[in-house]
Ligand code: C2E
């Protein structure tokens with residue numbers, strides 16, 4: 001009896017493995033189609049100056065309008081894109097789309113910056129710098145209006161770091177995203193220049209918890225200043241969080257308090 005049950009269990013297990021593998025193949029094929037056929041949609045979230053509440057720019061955040069599945073957030077497909085290498089064409093679509101949108105704002109007289117998330121895997125691909133140059137050249141966006149967001153995982157990837165240094169040489173700005181949650185070491189931070197530190201939303205949300213958290217956030221803001229970078233706090237949901245961060249010297253912020261990511265027509269002048 002035990003043997004027979006064991007055999008049945010193995011069959012169920014095999015079937016589940018097979019189904020999972022098939023689903024993954026399907027997702028991968030669908031994602032490729034999505035990149036090729038324009039199912040990717042960019043939403044934009046305002047970045048505000050905490051002193052004046054003025055919008056200074058927008059972060060582009062990708063979504064996938066997947067037939068039969070609705071509008072998917074990046075959490076549902078970025079990992080797969082990275083594993084399959086599709087992040088390279090996907091990231092390039094995002095880059096070009098965001099540069100085009102920024103130029104559209106400029107022609108309306110709104111001199112806003114645009115911020116684009118770039119995966120470490122994308123950054124270390126051989127074509128990255130060429131794609132970046134081409135995106136800037138074809139859209140005409142001044143490099144200083146573009147900021148690339150990278151996560152602290154870049155420190156662990158030598159070719160990504162090399163590309164990043166060349167990026168800064170072109171005048172495009174670099175932001176460290178989700179700061180404080182990853183692999184930063186003080187030795188990397190003082191060795192490699194970058195322009196913006198984005199304070200992760202987990203810190204913003206924990207601000208009221210303990211004096212310890214508040215102290216750590218104050219240190220991040222001071223550290224950024226010492227390194228010549230400015231700070232953007234993420235995930236601001238309450239006026240109290242905004243006030244605290246402004247008083248602590250944080251210059252910029254993003255969060256549902258100021259606006260959720262949405263289509264560009266949601267953000268008229
Ligand atoms: P991120 O770069 O840290 O982006 C901020 C995320 O926090 C966004 O989620 C945004 O919608 C969300 N957010 C902003 N303000 C608030 C707030 O006040 N409260 C809460 N609860 N959430 C807030 P989203 O759009 O789901 O993106 C998740 C992550 O996916 C991004 O984190 C980024 O790492 C990645 N991602 C998005 N677009 C791209 C892309 O084009 N390429 C790559 N490689 N990654 C992307």
Ligand code: MG
Nearest residue numbers: 059117149177
């Ligand atoms: Mg980001």
Ligand code: MG
Nearest residue numbers: 117149177178
């Ligand atoms: Mg990010």
Ligand code: MG
Nearest residue numbers: 177178200234
């Ligand atoms: Mg972040």
